[in-house]
Amino acid sequence: MEIVLLAGNSVKNKIWIEAVEKTVQSLFDQTQILYYEHWKLEQKDALIDIKKETEKLVKLINKNQRVYIFAKSVGCLVALTAIRDQKIMPKGCCFVGLPVNWSRANNIPIVHLLEKYSVPTIFLQKTQDPAIGCKELKVLLKEQEVKNDSVIEVPGNNHEYDDMQQIYKAIEQMMQIND
Numbered sequence: 001m002e003i004v005l006l007a008g009n010s011v012k013n014k015i016w017i018e019a020v021e022k023t024v025q026s027l028f029d030q031t032q033i034l035y036y037e038h039w040k041l042e043q044k045d046a047l048i049d050i051k052k053e054t055e056k057l058v059k060l061i062n063k064n065q066r067v068y069i070f071a072k073s074v075g076c077l078v079a080l081t082a083i084r085d086q087k088i089m090p091k092g093c094c095f096v097g098l099p100v101n102w103s104r105a106n107n108i109p110i111v112h113l114l115e116k117y118s119v120p121t122i123f124l125q126k127t128q129d130p131a132i133g134c135k136e137l138k139v140l141l142k143e144q145e146v147k148n149d150s151v152i153e154v155p156g157n158n159h160e161y162d163d164m165q166q167i168y169k170a171i172e173q174m175m176q177i178n179d
Helices: 013-027 037-041 050-061 074-084 100-105 110-114 134-143 164-176
Strands: 002-006 030-033 067-072 092-096 121-126 149-154
Touching: 002 013, 002 050, 002 074, 013 030, 013 067, 013 164, 037 050, 050 074, 067 074, 067 164, 074 092, 074 110, 092 164, 100 110, 100 134, 110 134, 121 134, 121 164, 134 149, 149 164
Parallel strands: 002 030, 002 067, 067 092, 092 121, 121 149
Antiparallel strands: none
């Protein structure tokens, strides 16, 4: 089995996603990180080109239906876009720190991306994540009629997800809902 890993927008997430890969690689035959083009600029405020990164994700997965996706923040938007456009159909997803408020601020239709979403997915969200708190996320998922989801609430009031053991457990749980 294979997992594709997508990080958040900031170039500082490159080191973080590589740490995630090291943490979970024992669970998979293959791990791949989607490295974003705007990271090459090494500018603190550079923004992702979701369309370009979605195209790269589709090519990377290449119709592999056995693949899992792990994504944090803006990486969730890349995966959701590819799934919504029916270009990929992963076996399961683990989304960490879903960036609802960031999406709204940047005119990205996250509500449309979530509407009737049904890929088996674990959402790992902090209680008071500034991107959206866990309680509000649960309401949003219900309003959008999301199916096959499980929300894991973790304490905290920031958008940092540095507990690798927590991430490992969430990915294990994602794999179990598909067995």
